[in-house]
Amino acid sequence: MKQLLSLFTVTCALLCTSASAQEFTNEQLNQVNTLRTNAMQSDLSWQILSSLTTEIGPRLPGTENDKLAVAWAQKQFKSLGFDKVWVEPATFPNWRRYHESASITLPSHQPLHITALGNSVSTPKAGLKGEVILFETFEELVAAPENSLNGKIAFINYRMNRDIDGNGYGPAVKARNKGAVEAAKKGAVGYIMRSVSTGHHRFAHTGGSHYDERVTKIPTAAVANPDADQLERLISMGHTVNIDMNIQTEDLGEGTSYNVIGEITGSETPEQYVLIGGHLDSWDLGTGALDDGAGVALTMAAAKLIKDVKRPKRSVRVVLFAAEELGLWGAKAYFKANEKSLTNIVAAAESDFGAGQVYSFESNVHAQSLPIVRAIAQELAPLNITYIGKNEAHGGPDLIPFKQAGSAPVFGLDQNGTDYFDYHHTADDTLDKVDPEKLRQNTAAYAIFAFMAADAKNTIKAK
């Protein structure tokens, strides 16, 4: 594999130079070099991330901390010298977690580490008791006979696979999205699942879940992996396992938060812009360092570093989306509010997969624009980023609406997420999990990508 990569690098050095030369002047390429050097020596993204996760901490949409984060982001943008700073409202289902606890009560009393899934209803005040019925997969639960779970607590024990690109997430997240609905259909009074997680520490991983208005809403929670192991072993040893769970949450109706937007205004066609960003909100358990403080910090820093080298022809817009965790509400609001000008987006990429090393770069653009993509790839290569020629990039969760509408050329700066799901949506998502050196590399990658897309001779076009 390494040899193949070397071969690619050599081949590209021969073939790609002309592409770069056509799209970018030597002066521009020198500016890119300066940008790369500056970014790799800068602690700016770390300082921003440290401030956000330390001085504010968790940022569940609709909470006081969410408001603090919106104010913080505007202040940061202004103090970093962004040309324009503004907010745009986004509404979302305003949900709160107040209490969660659980224990095994049979065959012996033991604490059970759980966390309510987002959107979960409460148990009765005194809690909910029931026998645990284990299913290995979501499909097994779906196949259970009607009424077979009457009065029981259904438990899906599916183990997520560990992958560099998070490929294991999709198959695992089914049980989180729809498990409670399927369990309730069979008569269950509660639903628990092995966390959507690759970790082996005793943290339960929260995350969004959905109800079906036609089906009874039952409390729904994830258990930490060691606790899932414990339930599995007890059952395999032949024990009847009863648990007691107490979840107190509240549905506060519709809430409002804000996308916070900062722009470095372009020198030639300022209405056209490169969109980079992350989401400002986080789950309430950790301090949202990996998810998604890192994305916020490194894209803010990248734009500031660009401005310090040269104002590009087109604008660079950093969008910090609201309420991503509850269902991409900020992204949907941005899409709607800016519907008429979305074709102004010349390139878009969201950083929302932690702070691991960026290892590959991919695009989703019109074929005419591939020479620019290749020129950018060439400048990312010194950061040990490989170019993927497939041209089918996704661009990050908040860019899903844009990609679905076909209204923006999206890019992937793919991070190594091998350990991302050890921490994702847990109390353990804290600043110490971020490697400052890798954060610098991410910042440099975003700075180079955004600068080149914004300053290219030709405008990148959507497919």
Add this chain to the structure above:
Amino acid sequence: MKQLLSLFTVTCALLCTSASAQEFTNEQLNQVNTLRTNAMQSDLSWQILSSLTTEIGPRLPGTENDKLAVAWAQKQFKSLGFDKVWVEPATFPNWRRYHESASITLPSHQPLHITALGNSVSTPKAGLKGEVILFETFEELVAAPENSLNGKIAFINYRMNRDIDGNGYGPAVKARNKGAVEAAKKGAVGYIMRSVSTGHHRFAHTGGSHYDERVTKIPTAAVANPDADQLERLISMGHTVNIDMNIQTEDLGEGTSYNVIGEITGSETPEQYVLIGGHLDSWDLGTGALDDGAGVALTMAAAKLIKDVKRPKRSVRVVLFAAEELGLWGAKAYFKANEKSLTNIVAAAESDFGAGQVYSFESNVHAQSLPIVRAIAQELAPLNITYIGKNEAHGGPDLIPFKQAGSAPVFGLDQNGTDYFDYHHTADDTLDKVDPEKLRQNTAAYAIFAFMAADAKNTIKAK
């Protein structure tokens, strides 16, 4: 270092063979080989550990689970075919944890992960609020002026060092043992400390703490390392940091539990015995897999494996000590109850440092007995265990009373504890943290040590 070890191995192979031949017959050495092979192929210690940590779980002295564990241990000993099984009472200060929670309230609201230290008094029902005053070390707190902490919450931020042999524990544990007393002397209303921990996950590490009857007892807790980082950063950023903590505990007076003892009776001088064991109790947060389910399981399994090969001349006694975590209460009770016959102990070793690979073997015996020690060391060498000639072994926490009284030849089968304090006294001390292969190696080491000490021609003597 590796070369030195190889040199040692070669030298020992030349010099030590004669020692072995003098102390053990070829038949005995063949039995040792069989024992080693059997142990390295056996899952018995894993099965015992899985049963204890899964079917019972946490085992805080005086709780219902502690009683279950005492009954479980007797049943296990009997079903493993031990010749004698009995219990001996031990009393201890019966303490319970009911609730613990904390949050940062200034400069923003954030959960703070804490755990009450063992023996902590409660806060008022509504909790305790105060400004956090940081000290880097225990000594800094001791040096603070009188009344300088009036109404404040003292915080010692000392970081424990990571070591293979747990050497960092002693310097760190001062703050746990006596921090609350020193803080109260200066007027503090509460005391928190960075966990005695090498981990970077968000678990607070509990552990024993002490009050001074002449000093006001204030609530005392450990915070998880990422939370200690957060407090440290907030303070270094110039913020006044207020926290709110709520700890509800109870002192239930004197409790009673039991040392559980199983014996494989010797064939020639049964009154003489090798003592191996661990402690049956655990803290209430995890399931006590590393601390000290592993020690319990591997010494039970070792004795059973010995009996399956050959009943040795002297007895092998497995002692599962009660209430170690609250202050070696089971060990003290055993020492007192067996005071007149302690000279019958021909060798003693406790496994209470997790389940890492045993990497060295050391003794603390009369010089006359060193040939036997060397012979044992020679048989441990194939398990990658190095012999340390120093003859100053400690033998494990529960053997402290024995060693202090000079009444037993104690041995160390030293485990690699590099990551032990990542898990020690946390909710994360669960079965999945134990490596089955390393547990087998530990079991083999204890089986060989105990068999040879019990079956040697000459009796090992204390210094």
